[in-house]
Amino acid sequence: MREFGYERAVDVAEAVALLGSDPEARFLGGGTNLVDLMKAGVERPALLVDVRELPLDQVDFTPGDGLRIGATVTNSDLAAHPDVRRHYPALAQAVLAGASGQLRNMATVGGNLLQRTRCGYFTDITKACNKRSPGSGCPAIDGEHHNHAILDASEHCIAVHASDMAVALAAFDAVISYRTADEPGESPITGFYPPVGDTPHIETTLPPGALITGVTLPPAPVAVHSRFRKVRERASYAFAIGSIAAALDVRDGVVRDVRLALGAVASKPWRARAAERALIGGPASAEAFATAAEAELAAAEALPENGYKVTLMRNLIVAVLTELTEEVSR
Amino acid sequence: MTPSTSSAITLNINGEKYLLPVDHRTTLLDALREHLDLTGSKKGCDQGQCGACTVLVDGRRALSCLQLAVAAEGRVITTIEGVADGDRLHPVQQAFLDLDGFQCGYCTPGQICSAIAVIEEHAAGWPSAATDDLRPDAGVPALGAEEIRERMSGNLCRCGAYVSIVQAVARAAEAAGSEDKEAVA
DSSP states (O other), X not given: OOOOEEEEOSSHHHHHHHXXXXXXXXXXXXXXXXXXXXXXXXXXXXXXXXXXXXXXXXXXXXXXXOEXXXXXXXXXXXXXXXXXXHHOHHHHHHHHHSSOHHHHXXXXXXXXXXXXXXXXXXXXXXXXXTXXXXXXXXXXXXXXXXXXXXXXXXXXXXOOOOOSHHHHHHHTTOEEEEEOSSOEEEXXXXXXXXXXXXXXXXXXXXXXXXXXXXXXXXXXXGGGSXXXXXXXXXXXXXXXXXXXXXXXXXXXXXXXXXXXXXXXXXXXXXXXXXXXXXXXXXXXXXHHHHHHHHHHHTTOOOOTTTTHHHHHHHHHHHHHXXXXXXXXXX | OOOOSEEEEEEEETTEXXXXXXXXXXXXXXXXXXXXXXXXXXXXXXXXXXXXXXXXXXXXXXXXXXXXXXXGTTSEEEOGGGSSBTTBOOHHHHHHHHTTOOSSOSSHHHHHHHHHHHHHHHHTTOOOTTOSOOSGGGOOOOOOHHHHHHHTTTOOOTXXXXXXXXXXXXXXXHHHHHHHHHHHO
């Protein structure tokens, strides 16, 4: 591992200024991904700016009855928070589906959003990877890709985003707040992760040097009936091979409101807007759910080893929407 | 200006203060094992996948292999060496002994530190991925086998002693629960 300096910031302005002092500096949150990548030689910062003690560790109601979640709130505290569990249960479920109890105690909301892909070629510095080393190639396309993207991938990179939490945040139209040296700013999470295209090394639209300060969830009464379901290769403590966050409001058998986001299918949490459009105002039936799923997945492009994901996601959408329909009508 | 790549830090471990110089690359796990002779915490994978290095940081379980020592300054650290009350074993340690919650023992310090925290997290009302309805009004289900397996999933056991580990955690949780009731009475 490369040697590095360490500074602990006490306020946001100091953290941003410290980061700006060194072009090779990185913010350190819980470190569960960054420290691991530093050991692997994927990340080689010259300076770590520790932001764990910044006063961004609260979850509060916004004036409009949404929730404002600070960037240094741990995954554990977010998932245990009564207002998250009451008003956005799929978000608590998504966080609890990720990692282990130890890691959730360490990991922060800001760091979770910025975690890197677990593509085995990205994390192995002896291999080519356009994300880690632009222009070197993507061995996953002809190699091991059973857990790679089926939506919006490019010939340059087919890696998937690793976060479960971000899938629920995408379903609920979360807005990410950040701070640069000059000014505060914000970005909806649905625009936070840019298309892969020929720049897979550019993973977010966050301005250079910016610190994520929090996430705001707009009020979403539909989220009271929401679920997150994750499919993985063992029962717990593994990354998703497919996941879904869904919220549903049904009255008299008609879909009044619906939110759908899919995980482990693209380089970003995938908001399933085509499926939502197909569902709104229509019947809450298994047939309609399947039609909506197919509308969303029509654009899927499978490789030899990951075609199962198209079927998996279709079935997940139908199953979770069916469960929610039953929950709503109880 | 090149920043300094090492620091003199003070770590608070098991109620004792340790002053030590560290290269910033040093993990808490390496500081414990290589610098302070606290070798109870084990290095299994060194990449956050096995749980053998689990310690308590400010009372919460954490992986010491992904925790930089310099970033642990100012926090209260408890390792397996610090969980007993003098010669009296921690109830979780006793339950692991009584129910054979191990075979080779390598993962055991991490299992025990994790289990101590699991029982506290459950008592504090934290749900888990095994909790069917995690809305606060639904309450948290009893710490049965399914909940224990999910909550302990960050601790791997190469020997596969899981059946006895689950029993040991359940017994320790029951003992802690009945103590709480006595305290209330």
